[in-house]
């Protein structure tokens with residue numbers, strides 16, 4: 001995009017005889033840019049930077065990040081991607097993540113969090129949790145309207161507020177989400193192919209065993225002929 005100051009910046013500083021610059025020429029250039037921006041802000045759309053918030057909202061930058069959120073594929077209760085591995089909890093610099101692993105009645109890990117809390121009043125928006133997660137489960141959100149008069153409870157987000165759909169992730173960060181979805185799909189296909197190969201081998205082994213058993217002569221089985 002053309003800079004409004006481009007034409008002004010191209011103007012060579014007038015020289016006095018003898019090569020002296022006019023004192024204050026840079027200041028005059030600056031004032032000209034400011035004046036031009038002010039005048040253009042009344043009629044040029046790209047210069048009208050003021051919007052009627054909250055009725056209007058400016059689009060956020062693709063790299064804008066605020067607080068983390070957790071991703072589920074279709075159902076927050078059934079397929080939250082988080083496995084409660086606690087890596088993000090350990091790596092979070094201000095230690096504002098709190099996770100409790102969910103277990104069945106025998107104490108076996110269900111590989112999902114029973115509790116996943118983030119204290120947003122402490123979070124410093126560093127994004128380290130999103131960087132270290134090996135399960136594509138936690139990403140930085142673009143939500144910024146989180147003000148509350150409840151300084152403590154109102155900013156302690158649990159699973160109910162942290163869990164957001166993969167569709168939301170796709171809308172928020174299409175490039176990142178597309179890459180993640182493609183990788184996850186390739187991994188799933190690889191796993192499915194390995195499982196199918198294992199099943200086919202087990203089936204072939206069972207058939208070979210059954211065939212070998214059928215070929216054993218009755219006398220070898222100890223039966224009367």
Ligand code: SF4
Nearest residue numbers: 092123124126127129
């Ligand atoms: S963004 Fe940083 S401070 Fe906030 S929860 Fe993640 S690791 Fe912790």
Ligand code: SF4
Nearest residue numbers: 082083085086088133
């Ligand atoms: S968000 Fe990722 S790193 Fe954190 S506990 Fe869940 S799976 Fe582990």
